[in-house]
Structure formats: structure tokens, C-alpha cells
Amino acid sequence: MQIYKYKDYDAASNAAANLVIQEIIKKPNMILGLATGVSPIGLYQNLVKAYENDIISFKKIKTFNLDEYVGINNDHPQSYHYFMNHYLFDYVDILPENINIPATDKKNIEELAEEYNIKLFGNQRDLQILGIGKNGHIGFNEPGSQLGGQTYKVKLDEQTRKDNSRYFNSIDEVPKYAITMGIKNIMYSKKILLIALGESKAEAVYKMVHGIVSDDFPASILQLHPDITIIVDEAAASKLNMKSDHLVF
Numbered sequence: 001m002q003i004y005k006y007k008d009y010d011a012a013s014n015a016a017a018n019l020v021i022q023e024i025i026k027k028p029n030m031i032l033g034l035a036t037g038v039s040p041i042g043l044y045q046n047l048v049k050a051y052e053n054d055i056i057s058f059k060k061i062k063t064f065n066l067d068e069y070v071g072i073n074n075d076h077p078q079s080y081h082y083f084m085n086h087y088l089f090d091y092v093d094i095l096p097e098n099i100n101i102p103a104t105d106k107k108n109i110e111e112l113a114e115e116y117n118i119k120l121f122g123n124q125r126d127l128q129i130l131g132i133g134k135n136g137h138i139g140f141n142e143p144g145s146q147l148g149g150q151t152y153k154v155k156l157d158e159q160t161r162k163d164n165s166r167y168f169n170s171i172d173e174v175p176k177y178a179i180t181m182g183i184k185n186i187m188y189s190k191k192i193l194l195i196a197l198g199e200s201k202a203e204a205v206y207k208m209v210h211g212i213v214s215d216d217f218p219a220s221i222l223q224l225h226p227d228i229t230i231i232v233d234e235a236a237a238s239k240l241n242m243k244s245d246h247l248v249f
């Protein structure tokens with residue numbers, strides 16, 4: 001694990017964007033795994049700027065998102081379809097047919113998950129962007145998820161619903177289910193970039209790096225990935241005891 005610490009949200013977002021931009025320049029037709037949440041917003045804003053400045057193009061890029069809620073429409077402001085359009089896709093030259101986000105709009109959710117899973121195995125990600133939940137979830141793989149699991153319909157943890165209720169009018173509106181890439185799908189990426197920002201992630205970052213690898217804390221599996229970069233700000237790094245701004249673990 002390569003861990004890089006930056007002063008604050010903006011510095012960390014710049015660094016994350018620089019890494020993604022370098023990868024896109026190296027491979028303009030890359031397959032990119034995308035995440036939602038507050039953590040990658042700054043990264044996406046920087047990618048939009050890089051596109052506007054003609055540094056990168058998304059024309060040949062294919063994207064696969066980690067997850068989507070079940071029970072809200074794609075045009076709901078809290079859906080991940082809406083999020084991705086709002087923070088990235090509407091402002092760059094990505095082709096609509098190259099965008100992949102789990103569909104949750106039909107009755108048979110299990111079938112939709114299976115279809116997405118098949119697509120994922122045919123499209124190994126060159127780079128997967130990840131955030132982390134306070135309870136160690138990655139995508140929506142909650143504590144207790146199978147470490148070898150593939151794309152599936154997941155019942156959301158109450159902690160996750162509570163954390164995500166800040167974006168809804170009330171907790172009752174937060175969906176109870178989602179489709180998520182499984183941990184096996186996430187690990188099937190050549191490179192991973194995880195962004196963890198803010199004090200509320202400090203404990204989770206510590207456990208991800210130093211904890212026992214276990215399904216109790218799904219992000220701990222990332223210790224086994226051969227090429228993972230973790231970008232943190234000072235607050236999220238506060239429990240790591242980093243003597244310099246770069247730690248290899």
C-alpha cells in the first residue's frame with residue numbers, strides 16, 4: 001500500500017486528479033472504475049478542468065460505477081446516476097454508451113446484478129477509484145460481505161443508512177437496498193486509488209491499513225491488492241502515525 005498524506009481536501013483532490021490524469025494520458029482508452037460520495041467530488045472537478053484545458057479526453061474511456069441504490073429513480077438527486085452526471089459526465093466528452101452504472105430500474109434486481117457482473121468480468125478496470133465508509137465498506141460491501149463476492153443486491157447497513165441520511169430529507173427516505181460490485185469485482189482491477197478525507201474516516205483508515213484482513217471490515221482486503229494508492233488528508237491520517245507524507249505498508 002502506497003499512502004500519501006496531504007494537508008486538506010483540496011490538496012488531496014489535486015493529487016488524486018493528477019494520478020488519474022497521468023493514467024489517462026498513458027492509456028487514453030482505459031477502463032475506469034468510478035465511485036460516488038463526497039470524497040471524490042474534488043477529484044472529478046479537477047478532471048473536468050483538465051478536460052476543459054485539453055489535457056485529457058474521455059472519448060475513448062469506458063467507465064464502470066461501483067454501485068447504485070435500489071428504489072429511487074435515476075433522476076433522483078441522490079441516485080448515483082444523477083451524481084455522476086452532475087459532477088462529471090455532463091461536462092466531459094464521454095460517450096453515453098461507454099458509461100456503465102448498475103441499473104436498478106426493473107423488478108428483477110438479481111438478474112440486473114448478474115448482467116452487470118458479466119460486463120465487469122469482460123472489462124477489467126485499469127484503475128478503480130474508491131472511497132471508504134466509516135464501517136469499512138467499499139462500494140456497498142458492508143461488514144460481513146463475502147470477500148470473494150461478486151455483484152449482488154445488498155441490504156444496507158443501518159450505520160451506512162444513517163451516514164448517508166445527511167443527503168436525504170430524512171432517514172426514512174434512504175433506500176434499504178443497493179446493487180454493488182462485489183469485493184471480488186473490486187479486487188479485479190489492475191490499480192486502485194482510494195481517497196479518504198476528514199476526521200470521521202481516521203479510524204477506518206487505520207483499520208484498513210493495520211487491521212486484520214477480515215470480512216468484519218471489508219476494506220482490510222485491500223492490503224492484499226498488488227497496486228493500491230491511498231490518498232488521505234491530515235485528518236484522515238491522524239491515527240496512522242505517519243512520520244513523513246509518504247508511507248509504504
Ligand code: GLP
Nearest residue numbers: 036037038039131132133139140
Ligand atoms: C457511499 C458509497 C461508497 C462511498 C462511501 C463514502 O456509501 N456507496 O462508495 O465510498 O459512501 O462516502 P463519502 O466519501 O461521502 O464519505
